[in-house]
Amino acid sequence: MITRTPLRDQVYQAVLTRIYRGDLPPARRVRDTDLAAQLGVSRTPVREALLRLSREGVLEADMGRGFSVRPLDATEMRESGAILSTLERLALDLSGDIPPERLARLGEIDRELAATRGDVDRCIDLDEEWHRTLLEGCPNLRLRAMISTLWQVPRRYMRAFLREAGRVSLSTQHHARIVEALRRNDREAAMQRFSHHWQRGIEELGAWIER
Amino acid sequence: MITRTPLRDQVYQAVLTRIYRGDLPPARRVRDTDLAAQLGVSRTPVREALLRLSREGVLEADMGRGFSVRPLDATEMRESGAILSTLERLALDLSGDIPPERLARLGEIDRELAATRGDVDRCIDLDEEWHRTLLEGCPNLRLRAMISTLWQVPRRYMRAFLREAGRVSLSTQHHARIVEALRRNDREAAMQRFSHHWQRGIEELGAWIER
DNA sequence: GCAGTGAATATTGTATACAGAATACCGACC
DNA sequence: GGTCGGTATTCTGTATACAATATTCACTGC
Numbered sequence: 249m250i251t252r253t254p255l256r257d258q259v260y261q262a263v264l265t266r267i268y269r270g271d272l273p274p275a276r277r278v279r280d281t282d283l284a285a286q287l288g289v290s291r292t293p294v295r296e297a298l299l300r301l302s303r304e305g306v307l308e309a310d311m312g313r314g315f316s317v318r319p320l321d322a323t324e325m326r327e328s329g330a331i332l333s334t335l336e337r338l339a340l341d342l343s344g345d346i347p348p349e350r351l352a353r354l355g356e357i358d359r360e361l362a363a364t365r366g367d368v369d370r371c372i373d374l375d376e377e378w379h380r381t382l383l384e385g386c387p388n389l390r391l392r393a394m395i396s397t398l399w400q401v402p403r404r405y406m407r408a409f410l411r412e413a414g415r416v417s418l419s420t421q422h423h424a425r426i427v428e429a430l431r432r433n434d435r436e437a438a439m440q441r442f443s444h445h446w447q448r449g450i451e452e453l454g455a456w457i458e459r
Numbered sequence: 460m461i462t463r464t465p466l467r468d469q470v471y472q473a474v475l476t477r478i479y480r481g482d483l484p485p486a487r488r489v490r491d492t493d494l495a496a497q498l499g500v501s502r503t504p505v506r507e508a509l510l511r512l513s514r515e516g517v518l519e520a521d522m523g524r525g526f527s528v529r530p531l532d533a534t535e536m537r538e539s540g541a542i543l544s545t546l547e548r549l550a551l552d553l554s555g556d557i558p559p560e561r562l563a564r565l566g567e568i569d570r571e572l573a574a575t576r577g578d579v580d581r582c583i584d585l586d587e588e589w590h591r592t593l594l595e596g597c598p599n600l601r602l603r604a605m606i607s608t609l610w611q612v613p614r615r616y617m618r619a620f621l622r623e624a625g626r627v628s629l630s631t632q633h634h635a636r637i638v639e640a641l642r643r644n645d646r647e648a649a650m651q652r653f654s655h656h657w658q659r660g661i662e663e664l665g666a667w668i669e670r
Numbered sequence: 671g672c673a674g675t676g677a678a679t680a681t682t683g684t685a686t687a688c689a690g691a692a693t694a695c696c697g698a699c700c
Numbered sequence: 701g702g703t704c705g706g707t708a709t710t711c712t713g714t715a716t717a718c719a720a721t722a723t724t725c726a727c728t729g730c
Contacts, residue, residue, distance in 0.1 A: 500715085
Protein backbone atom coordinates (compact mmCIF):
# COMPACT_ATOMS: atom_id res chain seq x y z
CA MET A 249 0.00 0.00 0.00
CA ILE A 250 1.69 3.17 -1.16
CA THR A 251 0.53 6.48 0.23
CA ARG A 252 0.98 9.91 -1.16
CA THR A 253 0.91 12.48 1.59
CA PRO A 254 -0.05 16.00 0.65
CA LEU A 255 2.70 18.57 0.89
CA ARG A 256 0.59 20.54 3.34
CA ASP A 257 0.89 17.74 5.89
CA GLN A 258 4.64 17.54 5.55
CA VAL A 259 4.88 21.31 5.85
CA TYR A 260 2.65 21.15 8.92
CA GLN A 261 5.05 18.76 10.61
CA ALA A 262 8.07 20.76 9.52
CA VAL A 263 6.70 23.96 11.01
CA LEU A 264 5.84 22.25 14.27
CA THR A 265 9.35 20.85 14.44
CA ARG A 266 10.83 24.29 13.93
CA ILE A 267 8.66 25.73 16.64
CA TYR A 268 9.55 22.97 19.06
CA ARG A 269 13.23 23.17 18.28
CA GLY A 270 13.07 26.86 19.12
CA ASP A 271 13.86 28.03 15.62
CA LEU A 272 10.58 29.89 15.72
CA PRO A 273 10.26 31.45 19.19
CA PRO A 274 6.97 32.85 20.48
CA ALA A 275 5.81 36.07 18.83
CA ARG A 276 8.12 35.51 15.87
CA ARG A 277 6.48 36.40 12.59
CA VAL A 278 6.17 33.49 10.18
CA ARG A 279 6.38 34.49 6.54
CA ASP A 280 4.99 31.96 4.15
CA THR A 281 7.46 33.11 1.51
CA ASP A 282 10.43 32.29 3.71
CA LEU A 283 9.12 28.89 4.70
CA ALA A 284 8.27 28.05 1.12
CA ALA A 285 11.79 28.90 0.05
CA GLN A 286 13.37 26.97 2.92
CA LEU A 287 11.27 23.88 2.32
CA GLY A 288 11.50 24.03 -1.44
CA VAL A 289 7.76 24.14 -2.05
CA SER A 290 5.38 26.83 -3.16
CA ARG A 291 3.40 29.13 -0.93
CA THR A 292 0.14 27.26 -1.43
CA PRO A 293 0.79 24.17 0.72
CA VAL A 294 2.66 26.34 3.21
CA ARG A 295 -0.33 28.58 3.69
CA GLU A 296 -2.64 25.59 4.06
CA ALA A 297 -0.42 24.28 6.85
CA LEU A 298 -0.22 27.68 8.53
CA LEU A 299 -3.98 28.11 8.43
CA ARG A 300 -4.39 24.75 10.11
CA LEU A 301 -1.83 25.62 12.76
CA SER A 302 -3.55 28.87 13.52
CA ARG A 303 -6.87 27.08 13.94
CA GLU A 304 -5.13 24.73 16.35
CA GLY A 305 -3.83 27.60 18.42
CA VAL A 306 -0.15 27.28 17.67
CA LEU A 307 -0.07 30.33 15.42
CA GLU A 308 -1.95 33.58 15.29
CA ALA A 309 -3.36 34.93 12.05
CA ASP A 310 -4.17 38.61 11.68
CA MET A 311 -5.97 39.51 8.52
CA GLY A 312 -3.55 41.27 6.24
CA ARG A 313 -0.66 40.83 8.64
CA GLY A 314 0.06 37.17 8.17
CA PHE A 315 1.03 34.63 10.79
CA SER A 316 3.09 34.66 13.95
CA VAL A 317 3.91 32.16 16.64
CA ARG A 318 1.42 32.61 19.45
CA PRO A 319 3.12 33.99 22.54
CA LEU A 320 3.01 31.85 25.64
CA ASP A 321 0.13 32.97 27.78
CA ALA A 322 -0.93 31.55 31.12
CA THR A 323 -4.61 31.97 30.33
CA GLU A 324 -4.38 30.03 27.11
CA MET A 325 -2.44 27.31 28.89
CA ARG A 326 -4.98 27.01 31.66
CA GLU A 327 -7.88 27.03 29.23
CA SER A 328 -6.39 24.35 27.03
CA GLY A 329 -5.31 22.38 30.06
CA ALA A 330 -8.81 22.33 31.47
CA ILE A 331 -10.20 21.09 28.18
CA LEU A 332 -7.54 18.47 27.65
CA SER A 333 -7.77 17.26 31.20
CA THR A 334 -11.50 16.78 30.87
CA LEU A 335 -11.23 14.99 27.55
CA GLU A 336 -8.52 12.67 28.78
CA ARG A 337 -10.61 11.83 31.79
CA LEU A 338 -13.48 11.03 29.47
CA ALA A 339 -11.20 8.86 27.36
CA LEU A 340 -10.00 6.99 30.41
CA ASP A 341 -13.56 6.57 31.52
CA LEU A 342 -14.57 5.15 28.14
CA SER A 343 -11.64 2.77 28.08
CA GLY A 344 -12.53 -0.60 29.42
CA ASP A 345 -10.22 -2.32 31.83
CA ILE A 346 -6.59 -1.68 31.04
CA PRO A 347 -4.91 -5.01 30.25
CA PRO A 348 -1.90 -5.88 32.46
CA GLU A 349 0.34 -5.82 29.42
CA ARG A 350 -0.40 -2.17 28.90
CA LEU A 351 -0.01 -1.37 32.58
CA ALA A 352 3.44 -2.92 32.39
CA ARG A 353 4.23 -0.79 29.37
CA LEU A 354 3.10 2.30 31.28
CA GLY A 355 5.44 1.43 34.12
CA GLU A 356 8.27 0.98 31.69
CA ILE A 357 7.71 4.33 30.00
CA ASP A 358 7.55 5.96 33.39
CA ARG A 359 10.81 4.39 34.52
CA GLU A 360 12.50 5.54 31.36
CA LEU A 361 11.07 9.00 31.91
CA ALA A 362 12.43 9.07 35.45
CA ALA A 363 15.83 7.98 34.20
CA THR A 364 16.03 10.57 31.43
CA ARG A 365 18.07 13.54 32.49
CA GLY A 366 18.65 16.65 30.49
CA ASP A 367 17.03 15.60 27.26
CA VAL A 368 13.97 17.82 27.21
CA ASP A 369 12.58 16.57 23.92
CA ARG A 370 12.85 12.94 24.91
CA CYS A 371 11.14 13.77 28.18
CA ILE A 372 8.17 15.36 26.54
CA ASP A 373 7.87 12.58 24.03
CA LEU A 374 7.85 10.03 26.81
CA ASP A 375 5.31 11.94 28.84
CA GLU A 376 3.01 12.20 25.89
CA GLU A 377 3.57 8.57 25.03
CA TRP A 378 2.59 7.66 28.56
CA HIS A 379 -0.70 9.47 28.16
CA ARG A 380 -1.29 8.03 24.71
CA THR A 381 -0.61 4.54 25.94
CA LEU A 382 -2.93 5.00 28.88
CA LEU A 383 -5.77 5.99 26.58
CA GLU A 384 -5.10 3.77 23.60
CA GLY A 385 -7.94 1.49 24.60
CA CYS A 386 -10.51 4.24 24.25
CA PRO A 387 -12.90 3.23 21.47
CA ASN A 388 -13.91 6.80 20.67
CA LEU A 389 -11.51 7.46 17.83
CA ARG A 390 -12.64 10.98 17.28
CA LEU A 391 -11.91 11.74 20.89
CA ARG A 392 -8.45 10.25 20.57
CA ALA A 393 -7.77 12.34 17.47
CA MET A 394 -8.97 15.48 19.21
CA ILE A 395 -6.80 14.82 22.25
CA SER A 396 -3.84 14.26 20.00
CA THR A 397 -4.41 17.59 18.27
CA LEU A 398 -4.96 19.46 21.51
CA TRP A 399 -1.65 18.25 22.89
CA GLN A 400 0.03 20.72 20.55
CA VAL A 401 -0.67 23.46 23.03
CA PRO A 402 0.62 22.13 26.38
CA ARG A 403 3.59 20.59 24.65
CA ARG A 404 4.87 24.05 23.76
CA TYR A 405 4.54 25.16 27.36
CA MET A 406 6.15 22.05 28.75
CA ARG A 407 9.05 22.43 26.42
CA ALA A 408 9.64 26.05 27.36
CA PHE A 409 9.24 25.23 31.03
CA LEU A 410 11.61 22.30 31.02
CA ARG A 411 14.17 24.23 29.02
CA GLU A 412 14.21 27.25 31.26
CA ALA A 413 13.38 25.83 34.64
CA GLY A 414 15.80 23.00 34.12
CA ARG A 415 13.48 20.61 35.88
CA VAL A 416 13.17 17.51 33.84
CA SER A 417 10.87 15.05 35.51
CA LEU A 418 7.23 16.01 35.31
CA SER A 419 5.82 14.15 38.23
CA THR A 420 6.64 10.58 37.34
CA GLN A 421 5.47 9.64 40.79
CA HIS A 422 1.97 10.78 39.83
CA HIS A 423 2.07 8.39 36.92
CA ALA A 424 3.15 5.58 39.17
CA ARG A 425 0.32 6.21 41.60
CA ILE A 426 -2.23 6.22 38.79
CA VAL A 427 -0.92 2.95 37.45
CA GLU A 428 -0.96 1.53 40.94
CA ALA A 429 -4.65 2.35 41.32
CA LEU A 430 -5.39 0.83 37.94
CA ARG A 431 -3.57 -2.34 38.96
CA ARG A 432 -5.87 -2.58 41.95
CA ASN A 433 -8.75 -2.03 39.52
CA ASP A 434 -9.78 0.99 41.54
CA ARG A 435 -11.14 3.17 38.74
CA GLU A 436 -12.40 5.75 41.18
CA ALA A 437 -9.01 6.37 42.73
CA ALA A 438 -7.26 6.23 39.35
CA MET A 439 -9.58 8.87 37.96
CA GLN A 440 -9.12 11.09 40.97
CA ARG A 441 -5.34 10.80 40.77
CA PHE A 442 -5.45 11.46 37.07
CA SER A 443 -7.40 14.66 37.69
CA HIS A 444 -4.98 15.67 40.36
CA HIS A 445 -2.03 14.99 38.08
CA TRP A 446 -3.48 17.27 35.45
CA GLN A 447 -4.41 20.00 37.88
CA ARG A 448 -0.95 20.06 39.42
CA GLY A 449 0.70 20.14 36.02
CA ILE A 450 -1.43 23.03 34.83
CA GLU A 451 -0.83 24.97 38.02
CA GLU A 452 2.90 24.42 37.86
CA LEU A 453 3.15 25.59 34.27
CA GLY A 454 0.78 28.49 34.83
CA ALA A 455 2.70 29.76 37.84
CA TRP A 456 5.94 29.51 35.92
CA ILE A 457 4.61 31.51 32.97
CA GLU A 458 3.53 34.27 35.34
CA ARG A 459 6.96 34.27 36.99
CA MET B 460 -14.58 49.43 13.72
CA ILE B 461 -14.48 48.10 10.21
CA THR B 462 -13.51 44.52 9.62
CA ARG B 463 -12.28 42.82 6.52
CA THR B 464 -13.19 39.17 6.61
CA PRO B 465 -11.16 36.79 4.49
CA LEU B 466 -12.97 35.20 1.60
CA ARG B 467 -12.21 31.78 3.04
CA ASP B 468 -14.46 32.53 6.01
CA GLN B 469 -17.33 33.65 3.84
CA VAL B 470 -16.90 30.58 1.66
CA TYR B 471 -16.84 28.46 4.81
CA GLN B 472 -20.20 29.83 5.86
CA ALA B 473 -21.62 29.52 2.38
CA VAL B 474 -20.67 25.85 2.14
CA LEU B 475 -22.15 25.11 5.55
CA THR B 476 -25.36 26.84 4.51
CA ARG B 477 -25.56 24.73 1.38
CA ILE B 478 -25.03 21.57 3.34
CA TYR B 479 -27.66 22.51 5.90
CA ARG B 480 -30.15 23.57 3.25
CA GLY B 481 -29.73 20.14 1.71
CA ASP B 482 -28.17 21.42 -1.51
CA LEU B 483 -25.19 19.23 -0.70
CA PRO B 484 -26.56 15.93 0.61
CA PRO B 485 -24.34 13.41 2.39
CA ALA B 486 -21.82 11.61 0.17
CA ARG B 487 -22.16 14.25 -2.54
CA ARG B 488 -18.84 15.16 -4.08
CA VAL B 489 -17.84 18.76 -3.63
CA ARG B 490 -15.81 20.17 -6.49
CA ASP B 491 -13.86 23.25 -5.64
CA THR B 492 -14.15 24.42 -9.24
CA ASP B 493 -17.96 24.39 -9.11
CA LEU B 494 -18.12 26.20 -5.79
CA ALA B 495 -15.61 28.78 -6.94
CA ALA B 496 -17.72 29.47 -10.03
CA GLN B 497 -20.97 29.61 -8.06
CA LEU B 498 -19.57 31.94 -5.44
CA GLY B 499 -17.65 34.08 -7.89
CA VAL B 500 -14.27 33.61 -6.24
CA SER B 501 -11.18 31.67 -7.13
CA ARG B 502 -10.34 28.15 -6.08
CA THR B 503 -7.81 29.25 -3.47
CA PRO B 504 -10.17 30.51 -0.74
CA VAL B 505 -12.61 27.74 -1.58
CA ARG B 506 -10.00 25.09 -0.97
CA GLU B 507 -8.98 26.75 2.27
CA ALA B 508 -12.56 26.57 3.46
CA LEU B 509 -12.96 22.96 2.33
CA LEU B 510 -9.78 21.92 4.11
CA ARG B 511 -11.06 23.49 7.29
CA LEU B 512 -14.42 21.78 6.94
CA SER B 513 -12.78 18.42 6.43
CA ARG B 514 -10.73 18.91 9.57
CA GLU B 515 -13.94 19.71 11.41
CA GLY B 516 -15.54 16.51 10.24
CA VAL B 517 -18.16 17.95 7.92
CA LEU B 518 -16.35 16.88 4.76
CA GLU B 519 -14.10 14.03 3.82
CA ALA B 520 -10.90 14.60 1.89
CA ASP B 521 -9.28 11.79 -0.06
CA MET B 522 -5.89 12.58 -1.49
CA GLY B 523 -6.24 13.03 -5.20
CA ARG B 524 -9.98 12.56 -5.13
CA GLY B 525 -11.03 15.84 -3.60
CA PHE B 526 -13.79 16.45 -1.11
CA SER B 527 -17.20 15.00 -0.38
CA VAL B 528 -19.87 15.57 2.22
CA ARG B 529 -19.32 13.07 5.00
CA PRO B 530 -22.15 10.54 5.11
CA LEU B 531 -24.24 10.42 8.25
CA ASP B 532 -22.90 7.71 10.49
CA ALA B 533 -24.20 6.69 13.88
CA THR B 534 -20.73 6.06 15.25
CA GLU B 535 -19.50 9.51 14.34
CA MET B 536 -22.60 11.03 15.87
CA ARG B 537 -22.19 9.12 19.13
CA GLU B 538 -18.50 9.94 19.30
CA SER B 539 -19.00 13.63 18.70
CA GLY B 540 -21.97 13.65 21.03
CA ALA B 541 -19.96 12.16 23.87
CA ILE B 542 -17.26 14.78 23.40
CA LEU B 543 -19.63 17.69 23.11
CA SER B 544 -21.68 16.54 26.05
CA THR B 545 -18.59 16.36 28.23
CA LEU B 546 -17.32 19.74 27.13
CA GLU B 547 -20.67 21.42 27.68
CA ARG B 548 -20.84 19.91 31.15
CA LEU B 549 -17.39 21.32 31.81
CA ALA B 550 -18.49 24.71 30.57
CA LEU B 551 -21.54 24.67 32.78
CA ASP B 552 -19.38 23.64 35.68
CA LEU B 553 -16.97 26.50 35.06
CA SER B 554 -19.77 29.04 34.75
CA GLY B 555 -20.48 30.73 37.99
CA ASP B 556 -24.05 31.17 39.11
CA ILE B 557 -26.39 31.85 36.25
CA PRO B 558 -27.97 35.29 36.78
CA PRO B 559 -31.78 35.31 36.90
CA GLU B 560 -31.88 37.47 33.84
CA ARG B 561 -30.27 34.71 31.81
CA LEU B 562 -32.48 32.06 33.31
CA ALA B 563 -35.45 34.08 32.17
CA ARG B 564 -33.96 34.29 28.70
CA LEU B 565 -33.51 30.52 28.68
CA GLY B 566 -37.14 30.03 29.57
CA GLU B 567 -38.16 32.38 26.81
CA ILE B 568 -36.08 30.59 24.17
CA ASP B 569 -37.51 27.30 25.32
CA ARG B 570 -41.08 28.56 25.09
CA GLU B 571 -40.46 29.83 21.60
CA LEU B 572 -38.91 26.48 20.72
CA ALA B 573 -41.96 24.66 22.02
CA ALA B 574 -44.22 26.93 20.01
CA THR B 575 -42.32 26.52 16.76
CA ARG B 576 -43.96 23.94 14.57
CA GLY B 577 -42.65 22.76 11.25
CA ASP B 578 -39.76 25.14 10.84
CA VAL B 579 -36.80 22.80 11.21
CA ASP B 580 -34.13 25.43 10.75
CA ARG B 581 -35.65 27.78 13.30
CA CYS B 582 -35.91 24.88 15.72
CA ILE B 583 -32.28 23.96 15.48
CA ASP B 584 -31.21 27.57 15.76
CA LEU B 585 -33.27 27.97 18.90
CA ASP B 586 -31.97 24.77 20.43
CA GLU B 587 -28.42 25.80 19.80
CA GLU B 588 -29.14 29.29 21.09
CA TRP B 589 -30.49 27.76 24.26
CA HIS B 590 -27.24 25.89 24.81
CA ARG B 591 -25.14 28.90 23.92
CA THR B 592 -27.09 31.10 26.29
CA LEU B 593 -26.76 28.56 29.08
CA LEU B 594 -22.99 28.53 28.71
CA GLU B 595 -22.33 32.15 27.87
CA GLY B 596 -21.04 32.81 31.37
CA CYS B 597 -18.23 30.31 31.01
CA PRO B 598 -14.96 32.22 31.28
CA ASN B 599 -12.98 29.64 29.29
CA LEU B 600 -13.17 31.26 25.89
CA ARG B 601 -11.25 28.56 24.15
CA LEU B 602 -13.71 26.03 25.45
CA ARG B 603 -16.61 28.10 24.18
CA ALA B 604 -15.00 28.35 20.76
CA MET B 605 -14.37 24.64 20.65
CA ILE B 606 -17.95 23.86 21.62
CA SER B 607 -19.17 26.20 18.95
CA THR B 608 -17.09 24.45 16.31
CA LEU B 609 -18.07 21.00 17.47
CA TRP B 610 -21.74 21.81 17.13
CA GLN B 611 -21.28 21.54 13.38
CA VAL B 612 -21.55 17.79 13.65
CA PRO B 613 -24.72 17.19 15.69
CA ARG B 614 -26.45 19.99 13.87
CA ARG B 615 -26.26 18.04 10.64
CA TYR B 616 -27.79 15.01 12.30
CA MET B 617 -30.50 16.98 14.04
CA ARG B 618 -31.45 18.63 10.80
CA ALA B 619 -31.71 15.35 8.95
CA PHE B 620 -33.62 13.81 11.83
CA LEU B 621 -36.12 16.58 12.19
CA ARG B 622 -36.67 16.73 8.44
CA GLU B 623 -37.35 13.06 8.01
CA ALA B 624 -38.83 12.05 11.29
CA GLY B 625 -41.10 15.06 11.30
CA ARG B 626 -40.67 15.46 15.02
CA VAL B 627 -39.93 19.03 15.82
CA SER B 628 -39.51 19.52 19.49
CA LEU B 629 -36.28 18.15 20.86
CA SER B 630 -37.16 17.66 24.47
CA THR B 631 -38.05 21.18 25.50
CA GLN B 632 -39.23 19.70 28.77
CA HIS B 633 -35.64 18.65 29.49
CA HIS B 634 -34.59 22.24 29.06
CA ALA B 635 -37.29 23.37 31.43
CA ARG B 636 -36.24 20.89 34.10
CA ILE B 637 -32.63 22.00 33.86
CA VAL B 638 -33.59 25.64 34.22
CA GLU B 639 -35.79 24.72 37.13
CA ALA B 640 -32.88 23.10 38.94
CA LEU B 641 -30.69 26.11 38.23
CA ARG B 642 -33.37 28.39 39.64
CA ARG B 643 -33.25 26.38 42.86
CA ASN B 644 -29.47 26.79 42.70
CA ASP B 645 -29.15 23.02 42.74
CA ARG B 646 -26.05 22.64 40.58
CA GLU B 647 -25.87 18.94 41.22
CA ALA B 648 -29.34 18.24 39.89
CA ALA B 649 -28.88 20.64 37.00
CA MET B 650 -25.70 18.91 35.94
CA GLN B 651 -27.30 15.51 36.17
CA ARG B 652 -30.28 16.60 34.13
CA PHE B 653 -27.99 18.21 31.60
CA SER B 654 -26.12 14.92 31.21
CA HIS B 655 -29.36 13.07 30.86
CA HIS B 656 -30.58 15.53 28.25
CA TRP B 657 -27.48 14.95 26.16
CA GLN B 658 -27.54 11.21 26.54
CA ARG B 659 -31.17 10.97 25.49
CA GLY B 660 -30.59 13.20 22.50
CA ILE B 661 -27.63 11.18 21.32
CA GLU B 662 -29.49 7.91 21.74
CA GLU B 663 -32.51 9.18 19.88
CA LEU B 664 -30.47 10.40 16.94
CA GLY B 665 -28.28 7.29 16.91
CA ALA B 666 -31.26 4.95 16.89
CA TRP B 667 -32.84 6.90 14.08
CA ILE B 668 -29.72 6.76 11.92
CA GLU B 669 -29.59 2.99 12.33
CA ARG B 670 -33.28 2.70 11.42
C1' DG C 671 -24.54 -8.00 -24.64
C1' DC C 672 -20.59 -7.29 -21.68
C1' DA C 673 -15.79 -6.95 -19.91
C1' DG C 674 -11.53 -4.84 -20.94
C1' DT C 675 -8.56 -1.32 -22.96
C1' DG C 676 -7.17 3.11 -24.20
C1' DA C 677 -7.74 7.90 -25.43
C1' DA C 678 -10.11 12.16 -24.09
C1' DT C 679 -11.67 14.90 -20.48
C1' DA C 680 -12.14 16.57 -15.88
C1' DT C 681 -10.31 17.54 -11.55
C1' DT C 682 -7.03 17.76 -8.24
C1' DG C 683 -2.63 19.38 -5.97
C1' DT C 684 0.85 22.62 -6.53
C1' DA C 685 3.21 26.56 -8.60
C1' DT C 686 3.26 31.13 -10.17
C1' DA C 687 1.30 35.81 -11.04
C1' DC C 688 -0.98 39.91 -9.65
C1' DA C 689 -3.31 43.67 -6.89
C1' DG C 690 -3.77 45.93 -2.77
C1' DA C 691 -2.55 46.65 1.96
C1' DA C 692 0.99 47.11 5.52
C1' DT C 693 5.56 48.26 6.84
C1' DA C 694 10.00 50.45 6.24
C1' DC C 695 12.61 54.09 4.65
C1' DC C 696 13.75 58.94 4.01
C1' DG C 697 13.67 63.62 3.69
C1' DA C 698 11.34 67.99 5.24
C1' DC C 699 9.75 70.71 8.75
C1' DC C 700 9.18 72.12 13.65
C1' DG D 701 16.96 65.92 17.38
C1' DG D 702 12.33 64.40 16.89
C1' DT D 703 8.12 63.99 14.34
C1' DC D 704 5.26 64.11 10.44
C1' DG D 705 4.18 62.99 5.63
C1' DG D 706 5.06 60.71 1.45
C1' DT D 707 7.07 57.18 -1.33
C1' DA D 708 9.19 52.46 -2.12
C1' DT D 709 9.28 48.00 -0.96
C1' DT D 710 7.63 43.91 1.13
C1' DC D 711 4.21 40.80 2.07
C1' DT D 712 -0.32 39.10 2.20
C1' DG D 713 -4.67 37.46 0.08
C1' DT D 714 -6.52 36.02 -4.09
C1' DA D 715 -6.45 34.71 -8.91
C1' DT D 716 -4.68 32.11 -12.55
C1' DA D 717 -1.66 28.59 -14.77
C1' DC D 718 0.29 24.09 -15.12
C1' DA D 719 1.32 19.15 -14.48
C1' DA D 720 -0.12 14.83 -12.90
C1' DT D 721 -3.60 11.81 -11.55
C1' DA D 722 -8.71 10.14 -11.78
C1' DT D 723 -12.58 9.50 -14.20
C1' DT D 724 -15.40 8.96 -18.26
C1' DC D 725 -16.69 6.95 -22.32
C1' DA D 726 -16.27 5.08 -26.71
C1' DC D 727 -14.48 1.19 -29.00
C1' DT D 728 -12.78 -3.54 -29.53
C1' DG D 729 -12.84 -8.38 -28.79
C1' DC D 730 -15.19 -12.15 -27.01
